[in-house]
Amino acid sequence: MNLSxxxxxxIVLIAAVxxxxxxxxxxxxxxxxxxxxxxxxxxxxxxxxxxxxxxxxLAEIGVMMLLFIIGIEFSLERLxxxxxxxxxxxxxxxxxxxxxxxxxxxxxxxxxxxxILYGFLVALSSTAVVLKILADKNQLNSPSGxxxxxxxxxxDMAIVPMLALIPVLANLESxxxxxxxxxxxxxxxxxxxxxxxxxxxxxxxxxxIVRTRIKEIxxx
Numbered sequence: 001m002n003l004s005x006x007x008x009x010x011i012v013l014i015a016a017v018x019x020x021x022x023x024x025x026x027x028x029x030x031x032x033x034x035x036x037x038x039x040x041x042x043x044x045x046x047x048x049x050x051x052x053x054x055x056x057x058l059a060e061i062g063v064m065m066l067l068f069i070i071g072i073e074f075s076l077e078r079l080x081x082x083x084x085x086x087x088x089x090x091x092x093x094x095x096x097x098x099x100x101x102x103x104x105x106x107x108x109x110x111x112x113x114x115x116i117l118y119g120f121l122v123a124l125s126s127t128a129v130v131l132k133i134l135a136d137k138n139q140l141n142s143p144s145g146x147x148x149x150x151x152x153x154x155x156d157m158a159i160v161p162m163l164a165l166i167p168v169l170a171n172l173e174s175x176x177x178x179x180x181x182x183x184x185x186x187x188x189x190x191x192x193x194x195x196x197x198x199x200x201x202x203x204x205x206x207x208x209i210v211r212t213r214i215k216e217i218x219x220x
Contacts, residue, residue: 004051005051005054008048008049008050008051008055009055009058011041011048011049012037012041012049012055015037015040015041015048016033016034016037019033019034019036019037019040020033020034020037023036029132029133029136030132030136031129031132031133031136063128081146082146082147082149082150083150084150085146085147085149085150085151086150086151086153086154087154089147089150089151089154090150090151090153090154090155090157090158091154093123093151093154093155094123094154094155094158097119097122097123098116098119098120098122098123099119100119101115101118101119101122101123102115102116102118102119103115105118105119113169113170116165116169117166117169120162120165120166123155123158124155124158124159124162125151125152125155127152127153127155127156130148130152131149131152134148134149157191160187160190160191161183161184161187161188164183164184164186164187165183168183
């Protein structure tokens with residue numbers, strides 16, 4: 001790590017702490033303070049941070065760690081308790097948002113493919129940001145927190161078929177129903193594979209690691 005990057009990281013940390021303290025005094029979420037920090041010291045603000053590529057890479061690692069920490073508090077049993085919110089609220093939110101946004105954008109004169117893409121974008125939220133705010137307010141177990149969690153998980157699952165549909169939207173005229181169906185099938189199989197790995201494979205791997213009693217493995 002060179003000195004310039006180290007200096008920029010120090011600037012990020014100092015600015016984040018100061019702005020977060022201010023937002024805490026104003027009783028605003030810390031996540032908003034972090035976003036404001038990026039706006040102020042980034043290229044669009046005072047340009048105190050110039051090596052945005054490395055900062056972005058570190059930020060992605062931070063988001064993954066945040067989701068991992070939040071995920072520790074969850075279990076498949078707990079997710080089963082909110083499955084009605086997952087299926088009903090999640091599908092309703094994503095489906096209605098995509099439909100309404102697509103209709104509005106289409107009426108404004110945009111092509112159907114682009115309208116659907118805008119619908120996809122508006123229908124999705126930042127799981128890391130929302131869960132962080134709910135966790136800070138101790139509302140993950142509240143009724144509103146459970147509904148929000150169910151919707152967020154459904155959105156994350158919906159990303160898979162959405163990504164599969166983007167190439168189809170780009171060449172909608174030349175795509176057959178068989179190709180479209182195969183993409184949906186692959187998306188569903190991918191989601192099922194993740195579920196089965198989390199449900200069947202990971203517990204076995206975890207138990208094997210526990211039996212080794214090697215602490216260093218957990219540090220990895």
